[in-house]
Amino acid sequence: MRQPEPPEVAPPPLPDLLIFSAPFHPAVGGMERFAEDLATGLTQLGYHVELATRTPAAADDASAFPYPVTRVAGWVELARALLRHPLVVFVGLTFYDVLLATLLRRRIVLTHHGPYAIYGDERRFTAGNVKRWMSRFYHNICVSEYLAGWLPGQPLVIHNGYRDDLFKPSSGARRPGSFAFVGRLVTEKGADLLLRSFARLRALRTDIHLTVIGDGPQYAMLVALAATLECAEAVTFAGAQPAGAVAAMLAQQACLVVPSIGDEPFGIVALEGLAAGCEVIVTRRGGLPEAVGGFGWVVEPAVEPLCETMLAVQAGASRRSEPGLRLFLADHQRKTVARRYAEAIAGFAWQRRKR
Template sequence: MKILFLSYKFYPDVGGIETMSDVVCNALHARGYEIKVVTTSAANAATQNRDYPVIRNPSKMQLLKLHFWADLVFENNPSLNLSWPNLLSGKPLVVALHTWIARVDGQKGIQDKLKQFWLKKAESVIACSKAIALACHPGATVIPNPYNDDLFKVKPEIRRDKKFVFLGRLVSDKGAIIALKAFHGFITKSGDTNATLTIIGQGPELESLQREAQNLQIDGKVFFEGTKKGEALVDTLNQHQYMLIPSVWEEPFGLVALEGMACGCIPVASNSGGLSEAVGKGGILFEKGNVDDLVAKLLNLENDQQLKQTLLQNGVEHLNLHKQAYVMDKYVHAINQALNK
């Protein structure tokens, strides 16, 4: 079967949709599907070759030909500037929702309304969480995101001698400033002078976060590692006990929770959006934006060995529901259903 996979963002860009596109494309290709990816993400010198073609910023004519080439179109998050030729080709359409269809303030603009209308055309709509389905398309099939279980895993040979890690873009939505303040509160109340916080990621908030660490006099305990990928990221996660996910934005799902969990970290996350579904029973939730609550949850967790062991065991069971093979079976079922409609 020939599948045209539309992903407005793709490798080498970094983010949740980019990661999901990579995982799904690799899994479909491994199952024998003929894949062609279309994206607006530009290549760079570090871009790796794929086992399938990646067409970047095609012309309108190229895009039209690709749609007619396909047996099925898989749209990984609505992108009307890539999917419009489907109006002419009429090929079966599967749309996966990985974020909210709304403006930042929650209002729906014309483009959002067009996207919701577009979903009615699809033979199958997949939502990454119950929260997304409820807000965007109540009739969607909920298939939680998979993580890359070939890459993210516990490495027993690595010493887990660091305390906290934050992984994400350094933008206000991700709440890295909350992680800093909570870390300061934790070491102040616990007296743990050996505790450290590692911040993995890049973004416009970097300099202000570095200044805040200095203002709190914890800059000697906070390490800004920049962007990490692949084995380097896995190795770093394996050095830490807890992953802080203090998003102030309503996360559609929260793939980093699974990645951290798979590397032996206990996720401590905001109680909003789809994060509770990503964390499951393998982590702890705190009130979104509440630094004091986060500090209290961290102190309680640090002092309760039985709770830590229970969460780690729960995490192993939770991850089984998000392994690529298990999730891709559900994706393939949705694809086959779309073809048979």
């Protein structure tokens, strides 16, 4: 006798969540880029995503996103956005926003993109210490093993990804002896250290060039420093550039240098340099060694070791070993990272049901 067909079971509803990132487009930075990439990746995986932010839109901005973006100006607007979704993923722990979500009984996942410490601040009682203590009451995801060491317990670590649709090698020739810096021109990024190392290298090799991509409060000081070091004619200050232009510029450079003197939570720019086909030199600060995964050069943040490594790269030395590098980059593509977040969120929900 033929067995009856089992009844069709409706698939579970697609996951529904709110991503809250206080900074977002048109602001530019690592957290803004992370929020945009995570929201895009989860949307592509079938999640119903809304992104809420406190960053106002630019008057002339016509950017479109594959998910709704809600720009909140006050607590009532944020509360309404929170109540539309059972789950909230925070890009960084913003104290009062997380408290509001807790009071509204939302499920909460915190993603951490810094140690909540200000560079050079060694005080014992700070808002950052309070945030780190507060994190123990929520599910936590850190972007590096280095950063996980700042938080209590054993937070999950998921490395950041990069825009694999933009950052890729070019078929064109790279300019020999070309070095690049990409980042905000602030003290902790170490652009002045790079200039001093570059000037020393140029005393040995005159056929080199440095392109500084970025803007910030140190811009005028760095231009003056290049003149003082007598290497201004070999340095181009390109200013801030959109991601597509940065990708195109890196695809023409021989080496990207990330000379941070402050501890970086991870270092997406190092990944982007690897993906664009550059040799990459990073300092031994924070999560930067994790960002190059053994396929870049890791040095102490000082003039001599940085200059020596740049000289080795100029002479043709390389850390870009295949096929390991291809696998490393594939493991950090935007969709791969979004899938890891989806798996983590599902795992957190399962833990909640078991309690």
